[in-house]
Amino acid sequence: MNKVETIHHDVKNYYGEVLQGSEDLKTSACCPIDAMPEFLKPYLANIHDEVIARFYGCGSPIPFALEGKTVLDLGCGTGRDCYVAAQLVGDDGHVIGVDMTEAQLQVAQQTLPWHQQQLNLKNRIDFRHGYIEDLDSVNIADNSIDVVISNCVINLSANKENVFREIFRVLKPGGELYFSDVFADRRLEQHLKEDPVMLGECLGGALYSEDFRRMLAKLGVADIRSTAKSRITLDDSELAEKAGHIGFYSVTVRAFKLPLEDRCEDYGQVATYNGGIKHSPNRFMLDDHHLFGKHRPMLVCGNTADMLQKTRYSEYFTVTERTQHFGLFDCAPEDAADGSAVPCC
């Protein structure tokens, strides 16, 4: 077996054979340590117990405004997030889940008729067996997906660059990648990367956050935003000793298929949230430093303006046109003299 095959084999074995349920995990890395957002709880309550019992995610990568959209869940496991998303996309939307581990996918497939009947999902959802490094092999066409989600999976890939290349191939222009995963505050030594338990527990393959930024920049994705971040606790003493001083974090990230700039530039633009997003009528959080209150104008950089104006969020925002260039965007400017706009970062 080559290195990639060995990792696929170890990961399939961990999720298909070693783990029988969420309680078998040795750390909080693959558990829902980010509190599930309130708006998702009623949808989660509708999901089959067997699916929930084998949930191994590390966040809640379900963004707003999914009605009528096509959503792709990479490494869907037993399908928890697919079943939540399927309730949100409605009759005009579609959800595709991809996973390589038969035992995981089997639970998703076997409970599909139950979910279809209970939730009237019709043919909104389908699960495909395959590798997230090669989405062509599971028939995902170029520019066909509105939103890619993933929950604690990409860290497990032996070829993360291929995964991200595939994501930005299949996303439509203006489409969104919204995923939760484990990141490290430094590069890991080789023996930790190869340790099957460190790998299976979503630690060994954790990307150093700066290398993640570089990888996406290389693929033409110049501006990535984070919406949630929490430190992972290593309760297992053996794992904690192996990890030493490395800090591991569960982070939820969003990135768009847009030609953005590598720095925030100031074009004098103002963005206003007009309300209307289901489950978030009064405010919208783009990332950890942009919280838009309904009807409150905010000065934004060119990249943020594009994220709101050239994506599915555009129908909920008014964004002024670029006038002229004023240099780098000042992330902590004085309040606008006439008080009409407030700075946002």
Ligand SMILES: C[S@@+](CC[C@H](N)C(=O)[O-])C[C@H]1O[C@@H](n2cnc3c(N)ncnc32)[C@H](O)[C@@H]1O
């Ligand atoms: C930590 S579990 C998370 C599962 C699911 N997202 C959840 O939240 O319960 C990781 C999942 O990713 C799948 N996986 C890992 N690497 C993969 C790859 N290269 N291609 C497809 N699936 C993969 C595993 O089979 C496993 O089901």
